[in-house]
Amino acid sequence: MIRFERRTHVPFSLRLAAPIAAVFVALAFAGILIAIAGAPVLEAYRRMLIGAFGSRLAITETLTRTAPLILTGLAAAVAFRARLWNIGAEGQFLVGALAAAALGSQHGLHLPPVLLIPALMLAGAVAGALLLLGPLALRLRFGVDEVVTTLLLNFVALLFVSMMIEGALKDPLAFGWPQSVPVVADAMLPKLVARSRLHIGLLVAIGLAVVIALVQARTVFGMESRAAGLNPAAARFAGVSLTCVLVKVACISGGLAGLAGAIEVLGVKAYVTTDLSPGFGYTGIVVAMLAALNPIGVVFAALFVATMFVGADSMSRALGVPSFIADVIVALSLLAMLVALSLANYRIRR
Amino acid sequence: MSAPPVLRLEGITKRFGALTANDDITLELRQGELLALLGENGAGKTTLMNILFGHYTADSGRVIAFGRELPPGKPRAAIEAGIGMVHQHFALAANLTVLENVIAGTRPLGALGLGSAAAREKLTALSAKFGLAVHPDARVGDLSVGERQRVEILKSLYRDAKVLILDEPTAVLTHQEAEQLYHTLRGMAEHGLSIIFISHKLHEVLAAADRVTVLRGGKVVAERRASETTKDELAELMVGRRVARPRRESQAPGAIALKAARVDVGTALKAIDFEVRAGETLGIIGVSGNGQHTLVRLVSGLERPSAGSLELYGAPAQRPTPRGFVAAGIGRIPEDRHADGAVGEMAVWENAVLERVREPRFSAAGLVRRAAGRAFAREVIERFDVRGGSEDSPIRLLSGGNMQKLILGRNLAESPRILIAAQPTRGLDEGAVAAVHGEILAARRAGTAVLLISEDLDEILALADRVQAIVKGRLSPPIPIEKADPRRLGLMMAGSWEDAA
Numbered sequence: 001m002i003r004f005e006r007r008t009h010v011p012f013s014l015r016l017a018a019p020i021a022a023v024f025v026a027l028a029f030a031g032i033l034i035a036i037a038g039a040p041v042l043e044a045y046r047r048m049l050i051g052a053f054g055s056r057l058a059i060t061e062t063l064t065r066t067a068p069l070i071l072t073g074l075a076a077a078v079a080f081r082a083r084l085w086n087i088g089a090e091g092q093f094l095v096g097a098l099a100a101a102a103l104g105s106q107h108g109l110h111l112p113p114v115l116l117i118p119a120l121m122l123a124g125a126v127a128g129a130l131l132l133l134g135p136l137a138l139r140l141r142f143g144v145d146e147v148v149t150t151l152l153l154n155f156v157a158l159l160f161v162s163m164m165i166e167g168a169l170k171d172p173l174a175f176g177w178p179q180s181v182p183v184v185a186d187a188m189l190p191k192l193v194a195r196s197r198l199h200i201g202l203l204v205a206i207g208l209a210v211v212i213a214l215v216q217a218r219t220v221f222g223m224e225s226r227a228a229g230l231n232p233a234a235a236r237f238a239g240v241s242l243t244c245v246l247v248k249v250a251c252i253s254g255g256l257a258g259l260a261g262a263i264e265v266l267g268v269k270a271y272v273t274t275d276l277s278p279g280f281g282y283t284g285i286v287v288a289m290l291a292a293l294n295p296i297g298v299v300f301a302a303l304f305v306a307t308m309f310v311g312a313d314s315m316s317r318a319l320g321v322p323s324f325i326a327d328v329i330v331a332l333s334l335l336a337m338l339v340a341l342s343l344a345n346y347r348i349r350r
Numbered sequence: 351m352s353a354p355p356v357l358r359l360e361g362i363t364k365r366f367g368a369l370t371a372n373d374d375i376t377l378e379l380r381q382g383e384l385l386a387l388l389g390e391n392g393a394g395k396t397t398l399m400n401i402l403f404g405h406y407t408a409d410s411g412r413v414i415a416f417g418r419e420l421p422p423g424k425p426r427a428a429i430e431a432g433i434g435m436v437h438q439h440f441a442l443a444a445n446l447t448v449l450e451n452v453i454a455g456t457r458p459l460g461a462l463g464l465g466s467a468a469a470r471e472k473l474t475a476l477s478a479k480f481g482l483a484v485h486p487d488a489r490v491g492d493l494s495v496g497e498r499q500r501v502e503i504l505k506s507l508y509r510d511a512k513v514l515i516l517d518e519p520t521a522v523l524t525h526q527e528a529e530q531l532y533h534t535l536r537g538m539a540e541h542g543l544s545i546i547f548i549s550h551k552l553h554e555v556l557a558a559a560d561r562v563t564v565l566r567g568g569k570v571v572a573e574r575r576a577s578e579t580t581k582d583e584l585a586e587l588m589v590g591r592r593v594a595r596p597r598r599e600s601q602a603p604g605a606i607a608l609k610a611a612r613v614d615v616g617t618a619l620k621a622i623d624f625e626v627r628a629g630e631t632l633g634i635i636g637v638s639g640n641g642q643h644t645l646v647r648l649v650s651g652l653e654r655p656s657a658g659s660l661e662l663y664g665a666p667a668q669r670p671t672p673r674g675f676v677a678a679g680i681g682r683i684p685e686d687r688h689a690d691g692a693v694g695e696m697a698v699w700e701n702a703v704l705e706r707v708r709e710p711r712f713s714a715a716g717l718v719r720r721a722a723g724r725a726f727a728r729e730v731i732e733r734f735d736v737r738g739g740s741e742d743s744p745i746r747l748l749s750g751g752n753m754q755k756l757i758l759g760r761n762l763a764e765s766p767r768i769l770i771a772a773q774p775t776r777g778l779d780e781g782a783v784a785a786v787h788g789e790i791l792a793a794r795r796a797g798t799a800v801l802l803i804s805e806d807l808d809e810i811l812a813l814a815d816r817v818q819a820i821v822k823g824r825l826s827p828p829i830p831i832e833k834a835d836p837r838r839l840g841l842m843m844a845g846s847w848e849d850a851a
C-alpha cells in the first residue's frame with residue numbers, strides 16, 4: 001500500500017522543483033486545450049516564446065509587464081506571510097497611480113527631477129498604504145474580515161478614479177476621453193533601454209524584492225512578523241505586538257501596490273485611465289502564491305506570468321488560438337503549484 | 351481467566367528502515383478486559399495498534415481476532431471483525447453533525463440522509479447505554495475535545511465494535527475529563543467490550559486497567575496485573591532504569607518577589623491574594639477551567655488587573671507586558687507549549703530568543719544578531735539536554751519533552767528571579783517529568799521564586815512549599831505542604847476552604 005508521510009525537512013532543491021514542475025504540468029494540460037482548438041501544440045508554444053522573447057521589442061515588453069507584477073506580487077506575499085489577507089492590491093494600485101498623476105502634473109509639485117520622481121513614488125506608496133490601513137483598522141477595532149473590505153474597496157477605488165478623471169483631474173486636451181492630465185516630462189522615469197517602454201521601475205521592483213527578502217530574514221521586524229503570521233498566540237506570548245506588526249505590514253503591502261501604480265504611470269502611460277491596470281492587483285496574488293510567498297521567488301513568478309500574457313497575444317495572432325489560453329495556463333499553474341507545494345511536504349512510502 | 355482471547359497479536363515485528371519499532375510482540379486481550387499498553391514516547395505503541403488495525407503492514411507476525419486471522423493492511427477487515435480505533439488525533443469532519451459523522455462511511459456517500467431515523471435511534475441508545483452524552487445534531491466543530499472523543503468512541507460502537515482501541519485517549523483531556531473517560535471505559539468493559547488503551551501515565555494505568563503490558567524500545571518488557579504492581583515498578587520497567595522524581599528539600603524563603611493583592615481580572619479572577627518569596631514554590635492547584643488560564647496570563651504580562659494590584663519585588667508592576675516582565679526577571683512557562691510556547695515552523699534558536707530579541711545582545715539597529723542567538727540556543731540545548739534537533743531545525747521536530755526542556759531552558763539560562771510554571775509537565779513522559787522537576791527545584795534552590803500552576807496533585811505535592819486552590823476564579827488561603835494531604839486538597843479544590851482549614 002502506498003501512503004504519504006510528512007517530511008521532517010523539505011530540501012531546498014525540492015522547494016525549487018515544485019514551481020518548475022507545476023509550470024510544466026500546467027503547460028501540458030493547456031497543450032490539450034490548444035490541440036482541441038485545432039492548433040499544433042509545440043508550434044503554439046514556440047510562437048509564445050518568440051512573442052515574449054523573440055526580439056528586442058518583445059523582451060522589453062515582457063519586462064515592462066513584469067515590473068508592476070513584481071510589486072503587486074510582493075504586496076500580496078508580504079501581507080499573506082503575516083496573515084493579513086490583502087485582496088485589495090488592485091485598488092491600492094489605482095489610488096497610487098492617481099496620486100502620482102495628480103502630483104506629477106503641471107498643477108502638482110514643482111521639484112527638480114531627482115527629487116520629483118522619488119516624491120511621486122512615495123506619494124503613490126502612501127496612497128496605497130492609506131487605502132489598506134482603513135480595512136486594517138476595522139479588523140483590529142471591530143474584527144471586520146479584511147478579505148471582504150479590501151476586495152470591495154477595489155471597486156470603490158475604481159469608481160473614485162473614474163470620478164476624478166471625469167472631473168477634477170480630467171485632461172481637457174484628450175478629446176473628451178476620460179483620462180487624467182498627464183504628468184510633466186520631468187516626472188517620467190528614465191528608460192532602461194532606449195526606444196522601448198522599459199523603464200527603471202523594473203530595477204526598483206527587483207531591488208525591493210531583495211530588500212524585503214533581507215528584512216524578512218535578518219531583522220527583528222522580519223522575525224517578529226514571521227512569528228506573528230505562523231503562530232499569533234505564541235508571538236503574543238513572546239511579547240510581539242500583533243497590532244504593531246500588522247500596521248507595519250499593511251504600510252509595506254499597501255505601499256508596494258500603490259508604488260506599482262505610480263510606476264506604471266510614471267514609467268509607461270504618463271496619465272491615468274480606468275483601464276490602467278489589466279488586473280495587476282489580482283494577478284499579484286497569483287504571483288505571490290506561485291512564489292510560495294518568497295520575495296525572490298516573486299521576481300521569477302512575475303516574469304513567468306508576464307511571459308505567458310505577452311507570449312499568448314502573439315501566439316493568438318499567429319495561430320488563431322484565443323489569447324485567453326494565457327489565463328488558463330496561469331490559473332492551471334497556480335493549481336498545480338498548490339498541489340506541488342503540499343506534495344513537497346510529503347514523501348511517498350510503500 | 352478461562353475465557354478465550356478475543357484478540358491475539360502473534361510475533362509482530364515492524365521496521366522503519368534501520369529502526370525496529372515493534373520487535374516480536376505477542377499480546378492477548380480477553381473479553382471484558384481493560385488492557386493498558388504502557389510505554390514512553392517512541393516505544394512503539396502507536397505502531398503496534400496501527401498494525402492491529404490494518405493501517406500498517408507488519409514485516410512478520412499475525413493478528414487473530416475472534417479466532418480468525420485478519421488479512422494484513424486492511425482496516426476494513428478489522429472494522430468488520432469488530433475492532434474500533436480511536437486515534438491520537440481525531441478524524442472527524444468539523445462541519446458535519448455528530449450523527450452525520452457517526453454514520454459517514456457506513457453507507458454510500460450521498461445516502462447520508464437515508465434511514466437516519468433508525469441511525470439516530472441507535473446512536474441515542476448507545477449514548478444512553480454507555481453514558482456518552484453528546485447531542486446528535488450538534489456540529490462537531492462546536493464540540494469540546496472531550497466531546498469529540500466521545501463521538502469517536504460512539505462511531506466505533508455504532509459499527510458494532512466489540513474490541514475498542516484508544517491511543518493516548520487522555521493526552522488531550524483535562525484531569526476531570528480523563529477520570530470520566532475511565533469511568534465510561536470501565537462501564538463498557540462491564541458490558542462485555544474488550545478494550546486496549548495506550549498511555550504513558552502511571553497513575554491512570556494503575557487506576558483504570560485490569561492488566562498492564564509494558565513496551566520499551568519496541569519490545570514487551572513485562573506484563574502485570576494492575577492490582578499486583580506499583581507505580582515505582584512500572585516506572586522502572588517503562589524507562590529501563592530507576593527514575594526517582596527528585597525531592598524537595600526545605601529551605602528558608604527570602605523576600606517577597608511576587609504578590610497579588612485583591613486582584614480582579616474581568617470576571618475571571620476575583621479578589622485573589624497570593625505572595626511568593628524568593629527560594630520558595632507556591633503551588634496553585636485546581637481543576638482546569640477555574641481561572642488558571644487567566645491567572646497565567648496575568649502573571650505572564652498578557653493581562654492587566656482590573657482592580658487590585660500586582661507587585662514585583664515590593665513595588666507595583668511597572669510595565670505589565672510580556673517583554674516588560676521578561677526584562678524584570680520573570681521566566682514564563684506557558685500552559686500550552688504548542689499554542690503559546692513555540693512557533694513550530696521557526697527554528698529552535700529563533701524560538702529560544704524570540705521573547706528577548708529586542709535586547710541589545712540579540713539585536714542591534716533592528717538587525718538580529720543571529721550568531722548570538724544561535725550561541726544562546728546551543729548553550730540551552732547543551733545545559734538542559736535538549737535532544738532531537740540542532741539549533742537550526744524547526745522546533746516542531748522536537749518531542750514534547752524536549753520542546754518543554756527548551757522552553758524551560760530559555761528561561762532558566764537567564765537565572766530568573768521569578769519563575770511562572772504553568773502545567774510544566776502536562777503530557778510529558780516519566781523521564782521528561784523527572785528532568786523538568788529537577789530543573790524547577792534547582793531554580794528554587796538558587797533563590798528563584800516559583801509560582802507553580804498545576805492540576806496534577808502529585809506534582810504540587812512534590813514541588814510546592816505552600817498550596818492555594820483556585821476555584822471559580824477565587825484563591826483559597828494558603829496552607830503549608832506538610833498539612834496538605836490528598837483529602838484536604840480535594841476539599842480545597844471543591845471550594846470548602848473552611849472545612850479544609
Ligand SMILES: Nc1ncnc2c1ncn2[C@@H]1O[C@H](COP(=O)(O)OP(=O)(O)O)[C@@H](O)[C@H]1O
Nearest residue numbers: 005366371389390391392393394395396397398
Ligand atoms: N511512519 C514512520 N516512519 C518512520 N519511523 C516511524 C514511523 N512511525 C513511527 N516511527 C518510529 O517508530 C518508533 C515508535 O513510534 P510510535 O509507535 O509512534 O511510538 P509511541 O506511540 O509508543 O510513542 C519511533 O521511534 C518513531 O519515530
Ligand SMILES: [Mg+2]
Nearest residue numbers: 395396438518
Ligand atoms: Mg503514540
